[in-house]
Amino acid sequence: MARGEFLSISLARSPGHHAGRSGAAMGCKTLGFCxxxxxxxxxxxxxxxxxSGVLLLHYT
Known part of the structure; x- marks a missing residue:
């Protein structure tokens, strides 16, 4: 970081993963829309x- 170089990784869920068809999913107290x-x-x-770029890996 002292030379101004950064490398980062983010393991994130897809947007809207807390929202179910009829409201909160999996017992969540809020809808938590992303x-x-x-x-x-x-x-x-x-x-x-x-x-240098971004690498996206999609998994199901």
Whole structure:
């Protein structure tokens, strides 16, 4: 970090993972809607700062 180099990893769930069809999913007390797409925000930020890029892995 002293040289201004950064390497980061984020293991994040997909947006909206707390929301079920009829309300809160899996016993959650709130709907917890994720209104931002974390992967898209990371990709745009990387592009703006001319970083090496973003790797997205999708799993089900």
């Amino acid at each position: 209104i931002f797409n974390n992967a898209a925000i990371a990709a745009v930020g990387s592009h703006k700062h001319r970083d």
